[in-house]
Amino acid sequence: MPSSQVLSAQDLGRVKQAMLLGLARQPLVIPDPLQPLATAAAERDPALTVLALAGQQHRFQRPPQPAGVEQVPEAARRLHQDPRPILPEAARRALLRLANGVEKVWADAILSVAARRVAARGFRLHPFDLPRLIADIKADARCLGLAERAYLALTASAEAAGTVLDNEITRENWMGFQKIHRIAFLRSERRKHPASARALLEDVFKSEPANVRGDLLGALDVGLGVDDLPFLESLASDRADSVRTVAARLVAAVPGTPAFAARLSEAARCFARSNLSVGGILNRIGLADAAAVTFKPPASASGGERHTSLARLFEGFSAAEIGAAAGLTASEVIAAIPCDDDAIHAAFSQRAARDDDTATLMQLAEAKLTAAGTNSRTAAPVLAWLADALSEPASLGFGHCLLGSAAFQAALQRLQEAETPAAMKDDGTLIWTAAVLPTPLLPSFLAKIEPLLPATSRAARAFVDLALALEAPTQRR
């Protein structure tokens, strides 16, 4: 047989198919190149001749193999040099069950919370699971330690490929990290030293492309003060419109400026003690400690524009700032937010998350949970938001409040009484409850979902298993 390929892959495929199916079912068509050989051996069954020759070609003809290998990439080395131990096997199995069982719509958010839980316990994901999990967690900088970043550098975008693969992000190396890490780092530095963090940004600002400049600038919303004004005002002439927009937004939010004071005053006027309410009357006759706080939107926030106007008015304010300006406590302000409001709640929530103010986050979530129960709405969105905002599980107090809430009880009852496959699906209440609850309350949560069908509670159980396995000290490698 000549060294070049006699039978094409299609020829070989047809011969094999005929032999497998049986020549009676699919008669053999002798490939053209073998016709002379089959004719020359006329005394033999041509099928045997073809079979033998096809076998010989299959055996001896191989495509040339590419030779040589590249050096092991630095990122591959770094992937295995992450000093954190790999998560325990039981936790790994639970995490994979969670990844396979969670509803697609929640997958990114839930797996990010799960990965953060793993990281918070000092572990890293198993490298072999990164191909399965990385797409779900890569947008959350809090999930990405050295190993995860190294895997992204090996497989993902050009930006990831060029990143610095140091274990820790510092003031010296931060510019070598991807944008999401730089933004998170700047925010964290702003919480500690607002002025030096701003100086850090100023040093590199001009060398960055417009989209990166705008996003990095946005991180100055943490710890914003009058000291930031010169830098922010200098950006009014920046060449990029997006940067000018962010700078203008930040200038308007700087505390201490006349514009800020006027907006704060208008927002604070929405909250006032009412002596006409039942609480107020009881207070006046000495039967209550304080008059109730009521909310009254400004005249400009009415009709269809209400949400937009309130969002604009309260943007960047914390409940404590509004309370201080109105002579109230933050708790009173939060309690006075109307049940059907989203704008003020969102503004306070964003500010609390930005300030890493866990106590206020819990108060806001509790208020929303109560509102969900009152309005017969699912608690899933507020729990999802809380889980994303928190860097650790919720407090025990909030956990008890959640498990006893009308919204949670209603979800349990609905799932227990469900009769159709669609109704039996967790609307997110179970999985997000598992994601926010502190570990000591997880056994009690498991007991509550025990009567539900396994398919209904599979993902929530997997999350609980993960959280409990991460807490088991003897399994730590």
Place this chain on the structure above:
Amino acid sequence: MQPDKLRRLETWLLHAAPPKDAPAVALLIDFVPVSGGAASSPFFAGETLSAEIVFYPSATPLRGLIATRTPSSAETIKWPEFSAGLPAALADYENTLARQPWIDYWPLRASALTIERQSAQQLALADAGGHSVPIERSQTDALTPLLGLGPISALFMWDGTSATLLAADTSIGRWHET
């Protein structure tokens, strides 16, 4: 999925301590109608079982059936010993092909291997002697975490052109194709 609308489910079994001249690898094949919806193997990747396997008659026995199954006590058992390097494994393929020239692929076993890169999207199994075989490109993402890992012991399919990793024993645990 096959042209005849059947889904072909393959389960590879690796003998933990194969007797001499007995097959070390068995392939269980199940066919289920595609119209029946999603189907998966009754086993999970990495599962250990104790069973008697019978093989279909062949010059190169591979496809088998579970004849009897007994409870397995050990959850994780020791990975079997394989010859070091690729030449012995590739010689096994040549021997098999000499007996059965029409086989599409054959399972090979080798230790002291590493996963290396031949190009950005092409990985290879390599040994310390400088031998290497390319790995099926569809496995590039899944096997990237094995880059830079120390020597591994692997079970892989070889079709004369490219390797498809089925399982590997590594310093950070077992890897399985799922």
